[in-house]
Structures are given as C-alpha cells and as structure tokens.
Amino acid sequence: MTYQTLSVAHAADIAVLTFNRPEKRNAISPEMIEELLAALDEIEHGPARVAILTGAGKAFCSGMDLEVLQTLAAEGSHHHLLKDGPLKGGIPRPSDANLADSRRMAHLFRRLYDFPKTLIAAVNGAAIAGGCGIATLCDFTLAVPEARFGYTEVRIGFIPALVSVFLIRQIGEKRARDLLLTGRVIDAAEALRIGLITEIVTAELLLDRARQLASQLLENSPTSLAYTRGLLTEFSKAEVDHQLALALEENARIRSTADFREGLAAFLEKRKPNWHRE
Numbered sequence: 001m002t003y004q005t006l007s008v009a010h011a012a013d014i015a016v017l018t019f020n021r022p023e024k025r026n027a028i029s030p031e032m033i034e035e036l037l038a039a040l041d042e043i044e045h046g047p048a049r050v051a052i053l054t055g056a057g058k059a060f061c062s063g064m065d066l067e068v069l070q071t072l073a074a075e076g077s078h079h080h081l082l083k084d085g086p087l088k089g090g091i092p093r094p095s096d097a098n099l100a101d102s103r104r105m106a107h108l109f110r111r112l113y114d115f116p117k118t119l120i121a122a123v124n125g126a127a128i129a130g131g132c133g134i135a136t137l138c139d140f141t142l143a144v145p146e147a148r149f150g151y152t153e154v155r156i157g158f159i160p161a162l163v164s165v166f167l168i169r170q171i172g173e174k175r176a177r178d179l180l181l182t183g184r185v186i187d188a189a190e191a192l193r194i195g196l197i198t199e200i201v202t203a204e205l206l207l208d209r210a211r212q213l214a215s216q217l218l219e220n221s222p223t224s225l226a227y228t229r230g231l232l233t234e235f236s237k238a239e240v241d242h243q244l245a246l247a248l249e250e251n252a253r254i255r256s257t258a259d260f261r262e263g264l265a266a267f268l269e270k271r272k273p274n275w276h277r278e
Contacts, residue, residue, distance in 0.1 A: 001042060005032040007056075008039050014214045015048035016207075022057025027065040028130050033104050040111055049222055050214040051115075053138060054122040054207065060147065061131025064105075066156070069255070070264045098252040105130065106162050106248040112137040113166065113240070114233050116226050118217050122210040123147045124203065128185070133163035136170060139229070141197040142210055143188045149196060150185030157263025157273065159254045161247035165240060171195050 001008075009016045017039055019026035043051050055061055112119065112134065121127075123143035127135040132149050135141050143149075151167070153160040160167075160180045168176045171194050179186070191197045201209045217225065254260050258276040266273035 013049045015051045019055045025059035025062035026055045029065045052210045059125040060123045060127040063129030098255045102248040102252040144203045147188045152183045155183040157259035161251040165243045
C-alpha cells in the first residue's frame with residue numbers, strides 16, 4: 001500500500017513505521033489515523049514479529065493537527081446546548097463530526113494497546129499530547145536525550161481524556177494528575193524516572209538500539225510473546241472499554257466549548273488565551 005503521511009519498511013521479522021509529516025511535526029490528521037490503522041493491519045498480517053515506530057524530521061509526533069481541530073470546533077459551535085446539565089449554561093452537545101473524530105482516535109489507541117505483535121517506539125524528538133500517547137502505548141519506549149513529553153491539552157482548552165485512560169495505568173494516578181492537570185512538558189530524564197519511557201539512547205544510535213532490542217525479542221517464542229501481550233491487555237479489557245467510552249464522549253463534548261475555540265485560536269495566533277469565565 002502507498003501511504004501519504006507515513007512509510008512502512010520491512011526487513012525480515014522487523015517492520016519500521018515512520019510518521020512522515022515533518023513539515024507539521026508529524027501532527028495527527030484524520031488521514032494519518034486511517035493510514036496508521038491500515039499500516040498496523042499490514043504489519044499484523046505480514047511477516048514482521050516486531051514493529052518499530054519513529055518519526056521523520058525533528059519530532060516524533062506533536063499530537064493532533066490543531067488546524068483540523070479548529071475546523072471541527074467551528075462546526076461544534078453551531079450545535080445547541082443541553083439544558084439543566086452540570087455545567088452552568090448547559091452542556092454542549094458534541095457534533096457528529098467531533099464524535100466521529102474522537103472515536104477514530106480512541107480506536108487508534110485501543111488498536112495500539114491490543115496489538116498482537118510487540119511494538120517499540122523510537123522517539124526521535126517531541127512526543128506531545130496524542131503523540132505522547134502513541135509513544136508510551138508501545139511495549140517499549142526508547143527516546144533521545146533531547147526528546148520532550150507532555151500532555152498539554154489543558155493549556156489550549158482541550159482535555160486529555162483518551163490518553164488518561166492509559167497513562168494512569170503506566171505511571172499511577174498521582175503522577176498522571178501532575179502531568180494532565182499542569183500540562184507541563186518533561187524531558188527524557190524525568191520521563192525515564194517516572195516510568196513513562198524505557199530507555200534513553202543517543203540520536204545516532206536510536207534506531208540501531210531499537211533493532212537490537214527487536215532482535216533480542218525475536219529470540220523468544222513468538223507464541224509466548226503473543227500470549228503474554230494478550231494476557232496483559234486482557235487483564236484490564238473491561239475497565240478500559242468502559243473508561244474509553246466515557247473519555248471519547250468528553251473528548252468530543254469539550255470541542256463545543258468557548259474555551260476550546262479560544263485556546264486553539266490563541267495557540268495558532270501565537271498569543272495568550274483569554275479564557276471564558278462562568
């Protein structure tokens with residue numbers, strides 16, 4: 001298959017999937033989500049037993065394409081409000097387009113979480129918001145010293161709903177609250193210390209180290225690897241299903257708020273946001 005936003009290279013039992021929108025810091029667009037899902041299908045049904053995910057250019061993945069989100073937010077602003085909700089003035093009703101977009105992202109995260117083959121993220125630069133989610137949902141996350149990680153959604157009036165489902169499982173609720181509520185960006189050293197990543201590797205050795213790790217994994221029983229990965233995800237399947245259903249609704253709902261529209265506009269216009277006050 002020919003891809004526009006990424007590339008897939010196969011070498012024996014290892015596949016390398018590279019996000020390829022360097023001019024957009026590999027931001028996630030609807031097209032990229034569809035192509036990433038197709039690429040994962042290709043890898044699952046192909047000869048590779050281990051897949052490495054990395055990014056072209058200076059970033060691994062900067063999260064959702066904010067210009068796409070701004071378009072969806074404009075549509076959501078025309079939807080009426082549900083009355084008598086817990087928010088003053090009513091709860092914004094998420095638009096069909098926003099719900100569909102949220103479902104796409106939730107499906108992508110779940111696909112990575114449930115993927116039957118081992119995934120290694122080789123984080124070559126910034127991994128922010130949804131990009132941080134992709135990087136840390138992999139079984140192993142290697143990162144260059146210059147890599148940065150963060151869930152910055154609250155800084156632009158968004159909500160880190162989908163990624164929170166998995167982040168709490170990775171680093172615990174207290175540390176997750178710190179990252180999700182402050183929106184701060186951390187360096188690779190802190191990410192390693194709190195268990196968000198597996199290892200720090202210099203840029204010139206990053207892909208070599210990822211391939212070395214893949215080769216180590218390939219020495220193990222393929223059946224045992226698949227069964228072990230399946231068992232680990234099965235432990236929390238019902239809880240993840242329930243939490244993702246709640247998260248995607250909130251992910252879509254907040255896109256109809258004034259703060260979301262203002263946060264996106266301020267970010268794209270490179271100015272300080274003027275938050276709405278109830």
